[in-house]
Amino acid sequence: MSGIEFLRITVLVVFSLNGLLALTLIVWKALHRRRQKGYERRRVAYLTLLSRHLADPDEDLEMSPMVAEDQAFLDALIDIRTSVTGAESDALAEVIGSYGVMDRYARRLGSRHFRIRRLRAAVALAEVADSSRAGVLMKALDDHDPEVRIQAARGLGRMKWTPAIDKIVDRFSIETPWVRARFSDTLIGFGQKATWPLVAYVKVNHRFETAGPTAAIRTLGTIGDQDAARPMVEVLEQAFHLEIQLPTIETLGVLGAPIAVPHLEALMDAEDWRLRAKAAGALGDIRDVSAVDRLALGLTDRNWWVRRNSAAALGKIPGGVRLLYHAISSADPFARDAAAEALYDAGELIAARRRVDQGEATPNDLALIRLIAQEEVLAS
Amino acid sequence: MADDSETITTLLETALVAGGYEVTVARNGPDTYEKGKTEKLDLVILDHLMPGLLGLEIIEKWRAEGIETPVIVLSGVDDDRTVVQSLEIGAVDFVRKPFRLNELMARIKQRISG
């Protein structure tokens, strides 16, 4: 083939492609527009239908199992379930189930092809969270598609199916961060029942890996079960990786565990500033009055973040505010500013102004207003 | 009934109409404020985070102009500061989203008849 023949053919190909693209574009857009309008119409219709049933549970729902094929139905259902909670919402799930819709979804989940349909089925089963489907969802926890696993866990969490907890925690190490984050949400939903499986997991694994145990430690904090405090203190004593220590400190703060206070105070003498700063923050969260003196020392730490966290912590502890007022006249400008910020965040500026208005201003109030708002106020 | 979410307005409008009430719907801040001024309303259910004007700002403006219609704030915002503030400004109740429909309907019934 000569050069020019090749050129001719290429030009022909390119322009044919262009014609094809333009044509399919026009057709596709028209179809899309119709589909979109149809989708919107159906979604609003489903929404109204479901709303009417919620308002009047005696009214008969006219629904065919075929709604399981309709994305609009699923979206309407999800929207309602995110907005409304409680018994009526659960009753809604039962009603839908009675029309065979859920059977259809459950069957879809078993199919190996059509990823979108399987995903849709998983989402629907998770939304409705009918415990008779727990078996299907437990199996789906092993699905090769991470999104399906997430929805399976979510559904099991919503139906409070406790046997799922161990299975989910076991997967912490092998899952990706995204899946782990969503699994954490599910475990948080389980609440205190998830505490011991998570604690066991952390104690076994924290010496060998960081990602999984870190997520587990943070989850324990959000769950807020005080039973986790002592094991976390033990982990803190045994761990020497910063990546494990930092979240553990944070979690002890979030848990508000007084037994951690001596350990945290000791950590405020650590070499690494991140440990000192985190410890200060946690002491503030625990709000234990005995920590006040050590935190006051933190105001003069050589690291900026430690000073700032110590000030913030003092702002949260009863009796600490007094020490902050002390600091706003300190020679160290950073301690002064840290204290000023903490006092502002604690609402002291507003309180000070109120006292001025009522004629009950103290010298501290005036000093605070002068420092933060840069205003001179006369105490009348 | 004021909320920028179509789901909430459809849901509540359906439920309220089924309960025998007459409903006016607004979808954004300024519209809500206007309707509150011009129409005779027995009760307002109001979302806080709306485009144009925040729910709490609307209540403040109404009260400043002498409009005393009782308001129930229905919001996904969860912090205590907002709850306290809304009650201080003059809302009669604060319901968190996601909400229990029966409970909300009961509160509405009580506010209107009481």
Added chain:
Amino acid sequence: MILEAFKWIGYAAIAYFVVMQLYLVLLAVVSGFALRNTYHLGRFGRVTEMLSSKTSPPISIIIPAYNEAIGIVDSVRSMSIVSYPRFEIVIANDGSTDDTLKRLIEEFDLEHVRIPYRPDIATATVRAIYRGHNAVDITVIDKENGGRADALNAGINAARYPYVLCTDADVVLDADALVRGMQRIVADRERTVGVGGNIRPLNGSEVELGHLVNASVPGRLVARMQVLEYLRTFLASRPAWSAMHALPLVSGAFGIWRRSAVLAIGGYKAGHLGEDLDLTMRMHRYHRSNDIPYQIVYEPSAVLWTEVPDSFRVLRRQRIRWHRGLMTSIRDFLPMTFNPRYGALGMVTWAGFFLFEYLAPMIEFIGWFIVPTAFFVGALNTETLVLMLLLAFGAGLLNSLASLWLDEPYGYFNDPKSTSRLIIMALIENLGFRQITVVWRIRAIFGGRGVRGWGNMERRGVANLATDS
């Protein structure tokens, strides 16, 4: 002999253009596959789950503002009700000469406060800091003028959260843009340091109270041309680059960054005309030379709408500024070009920038003289010339149509009028518009006129754009 030379140079000039378009077509194909993956996932649950999750990382939205009095209040208001569990807004008032600051203080009840502002990145002098709590915490940094990059740095200094979203005033964020962007962070928190968003021109669309009601194709041709341009890069190039771990640019209008990473590389470079390109490339260089595992990704569903220049005059200023920024970056990162040590970034993306963005205007410009000359001295065969020109035109058209095609699943511009307008635009854009941008870029090489700093656009305010159709 000279005839031979003319012939080959002539053909080479056109061939260059053809190769460039084909490179873009290849990128479009790769982007297609990348988009398909993310599109379907985006429809299932991720947004709602992150919104109700207690594990979603908090983020600070940084808004640099210079003389934005017209729209700043509406802008901040609409951003403050964006759907996200925990975030704050930090506005850096870059020495505005209008009453931007005053409007902010009045509207949001801000108090002058003393907070420990630590200049981790050196900036122009900070005069004062204001703070208030409305729907979200709002902090305003009032500082001396220093340019957009400088203002961003000041905002980042004051940010309280581990992630920052650098954006602009007078933009319209999609309701779930922030969640979708942050989802990429959560998906791989240890490695992801940056997420770029999808910028779409707002001109001609209906905006109500800071929210997009209806997306339409702009009436003015200048703006319409840019719609296609933006689609070509944001749908047909960036997904491919992102998939190859070679994303060269996280746009300044929507860039989520890990705050500690930005501090580690010293923040934005003040006075740089292409500060977003520069920051992204420095991020790459820093992490690669220090062997830190990282990734910078592009999220097509994190959409932000912004006003694009709708007059040639303003567009010209913008393009000259962009090209000069590009020139500086090409120079700064020359060692990366065609360097296998930088993987696809050096071999594909940056090489592409060098060949097709940097050299393009010069080669094309020369081509305009050489090709007709070569033809008139008989060095070029008529049929060959015509075919090659057709090929160049056809390949350019292919790129635009491919971009429209890739954009289809997102459901914008569905009515017949919009569709026909866009297709016609694709046909005519290579008949003059593109050529004008080449002239501007040549101009940029030889010194653009006073286009430093903000390159001020006449702000008509987002609210006024709807009258544009």
